[in-house]
Amino acid sequence: MKDQKVPEETIRRLPRYLRALLFVQQRGIESLPSHELAEYVQLNPTQIRKDLSHFGAFGKRGTGYNVETLTKTIRDILKLNEPQKTVLVGAGRLGTAIASFPGFERYGFDITAIYDNSMSKIGKKIGNTIIKSSDALSDIKENKIKLAIIATPPEVAQETVTVLVENGITGVLNLSSCYLKVPKEVKVRTIDLAMELIMLPYYT
Amino acid sequence: MKDQKVPEETIRRLPRYLRALLFVQQRGIESLPSHELAEYVQLNPTQIRKDLSHFGAFGKRGTGYNVETLTKTIRDILKLNEPQKTVLVGAGRLGTAIASFPGFERYGFDITAIYDNSMSKIGKKIGNTIIKSSDALSDIKENKIKLAIIATPPEVAQETVTVLVENGITGVLNLSSCYLKVPKEVKVRTIDLAMELIMLPYYT
Numbered sequence: 001m002k003d004q005k006v007p008e009e010t011i012r013r014l015p016r017y018l019r020a021l022l023f024v025q026q027r028g029i030e031s032l033p034s035h036e037l038a039e040y041v042q043l044n045p046t047q048i049r050k051d052l053s054h055f056g057a058f059g060k061r062g063t064g065y066n067v068e069t070l071t072k073t074i075r076d077i078l079k080l081n082e083p084q085k086t087v088l089v090g091a092g093r094l095g096t097a098i099a100s101f102p103g104f105e106r107y108g109f110d111i112t113a114i115y116d117n118s119m120s121k122i123g124k125k126i127g128n129t130i131i132k133s134s135d136a137l138s139d140i141k142e143n144k145i146k147l148a149i150i151a152t153p154p155e156v157a158q159e160t161v162t163v164l165v166e167n168g169i170t171g172v173l174n175l176s177s178c179y180l181k182v183p184k185e186v187k188v189r190t191i192d193l194a195m196e197l198i199m200l201p202y203y204t
Numbered sequence: 205m206k207d208q209k210v211p212e213e214t215i216r217r218l219p220r221y222l223r224a225l226l227f228v229q230q231r232g233i234e235s236l237p238s239h240e241l242a243e244y245v246q247l248n249p250t251q252i253r254k255d256l257s258h259f260g261a262f263g264k265r266g267t268g269y270n271v272e273t274l275t276k277t278i279r280d281i282l283k284l285n286e287p288q289k290t291v292l293v294g295a296g297r298l299g300t301a302i303a304s305f306p307g308f309e310r311y312g313f314d315i316t317a318i319y320d321n322s323m324s325k326i327g328k329k330i331g332n333t334i335i336k337s338s339d340a341l342s343d344i345k346e347n348k349i350k351l352a353i354i355a356t357p358p359e360v361a362q363e364t365v366t367v368l369v370e371n372g373i374t375g376v377l378n379l380s381s382c383y384l385k386v387p388k389e390v391k392v393r394t395i396d397l398a399m400e401l402i403m404l405p406y407y408t
Contacts, residue, residue, distance in 0.1 A: 015402045023383060040383060079405040086401070093301035100297055103381050103398035146408050149401070171404030173397070177307050179227060179244060187407040189400050193377070194307035196393050197290070197353070198219045200375030201283040203391040204350050 006077070010051045014074050016041040017052070021071045022106065033064030075108075083110045087140055087169075089160050090151035091116040091124075091131045094175055098151055099126040109147070113139060117156070134160070141167040154178035161188070210281070214255045218278050220245040221256070225275045226310065237268030279312075287314045291344055291373075293364050294355035295320040295328075295335045298379055302355055303330040313351070317343060321360070338364070345371040358382035365392075 020040035024032055034045040034052075041048070049059065055073055059065040075081045086109050088099055098104075099114055114126055117134040124131050132139070140148075148169045152160050157176035164172065170186050177192040224244035228236055238249040238256075245252070253263065259277055263269040279285045290313050292303055302308075303318055318330055321338040328335050336343070344352070352373045356364050361380035368376065374390050381396040 011406065012403070015399045018402070019396065019399055020383075077406070078402060080402065084405050093297070093304055097297035097301045098397065101397060103396060104401060107398050107402050109398070109401055147401070147404055171408035173401045173404065175397075179224075187404055189403065191395070191397065191400050192223065192307060193302065193305060193379075193395065194311050194313070195219045195223055196395050197308065197313055197351070197377045198222070198282060198284065198311050199216070199393065200351055200377065200391055201288050202215065202281070204375035 006054045010054055011077070013041070013043070013051055014078055016043075017048075018071065018074045018078070018080075018107075021067050021074070025067050025071060029067060031060070031064045031066055033062075034059050037065065080108045083108050084147055085110050085112045085143070085145045086147040086149060087111070087113045087115065087145055087164075088149045088151060089115045089134065089137070089164070090153075090176075091118075091121045091126060092151065092153070095149075095151035096126055098149060098175070099129065111149075112143070112145065134163075137163050138167055140164065140169060144168065147171045147173075149173045149175065150180075151175045210258045214258055215281070217245070217247070217255055218282055220247075221252075222275065222278045222282070222284075222311075225271055225278070229271050229275060233271060235264070235268045235270055237266075238263050241269065284312045287312050288351055289314050289316045289347070289349045290351040290353060291315070291317045291319065291349055291368075292353045292355060293319045293338065293341070293368070294357075294380075295322075295325045295330060296355065296357070299353075299355035300330055302353060302379070303333065315353075316347070316349065338367075341367050342371055344368065344373060348372065351375045351377075353377045353379065354384075355379045 157178040172188045174190040361382040376392045378394040
């Protein structure tokens with residue numbers, strides 16, 4: 001399903017399309033014209049039609065894109081059609097919020113294990129998942145898990161990612177607001193909430 | 205300080221530059237060559253030199269950009285040189301994590317009030333800030349606050365933003381993972397952590 005000719009820029013926009021599609025799907029909408037999709041994703045309809053034409057999705061004139069078909073196509077391309085096992089490291093306030101976040105499940109992510117190095121947290125549960133000692137991170141290798149979320153304090157984020165990568169992790173969502181050094185083949189996405197807030201004063 | 209000729213795309217990259225600059229500043233580094241800055245922000249040095257030349261910042265050959273000067277310039281452009289009063293609505297797990305987030309302070313944001321509609325939370329404190337009833341949101345107008353963070357459940361996010369905008373809010377960081385309808389003059393940045401995780405399987 002992955003089409004090598006799809007440009008990187010289009011791939012990067014697919015999550016935004018998927019999010020809008022799931023949103024309208026929940027509301028029972030079966031087809032969506034490109035100009036309505038445009039409002040959700042804040043792109044112009046021409047860009048959307050061009051992006052989606054790369055993988056053979058054409059909106060019917062007058063009715064628009066079939067929501068179910070397009071959702072499935074994008075999930076296939078992004079490899080989201082099978083559950084993605086993910087571990088979480090750091091069970092502080094942000095980690096706890098993350099572990100209980102309903103959004104992950106909706107997109108097929110399954111937080112299978114939570115790790116922390118604090119004795120006061122190890123053994124406790126977040127939802128149904130027991131917090132394990134960070135010393136047990138080698139479990140990841142045995143369970144062939146590829147994705148991790150880092151919600152540790154910045155001081156231990158680098159050592160955490162190093163251990164994770166040694167144990168086979170190749171994709172990291174980094175919420176530690178710290179730069180991480182990883183081998184080239186490992187993909188890191190860093191989210192710093194302050195960086196998102198930072199743009200607002202300029203526009204307001 | 206705001207230069208009308210600076211392209212929008214450059215403005216959007218400024219937070220990444222600022223983040224890298226603060227990071228190296230904390231480590232006592234006084235000047236930074238463009239190729240090193242490039243590693244932090246993951247852009248090519250040519251792009252960086254072009255971006256930064258828009259506001260007269262030129263790296264000296266052999267030594268690079270003056271970290272302190274460049275930091276101040278970017279802060280000025282992004283209007284971050286005076287404290288930005290911000291309110292938080294939603295004191296659940298994510299809201300609590302946000303309220304205690306050290307990153308906001310570093311960039312000059314001051315969370316001056318927290319609101320929630322749950323009787324079990326109203327009157328309690330997060331850090332030094334008392335959680336107030338959402339019925340008291342009109343305080344915002346009196347205090348001329350322009351920025352808000354929404355960390356409510358998605359079901360009440362739209363009504364929350366409507367009340368916020370009625371009370372003078374013009375910039376919103378939306379963590380509710382719900383689309384929000386606002387007047388054109390209001391800027392909303394929506395962060396859905398699941399959307400950040402979603403790109404990783406494609407690359408791993």
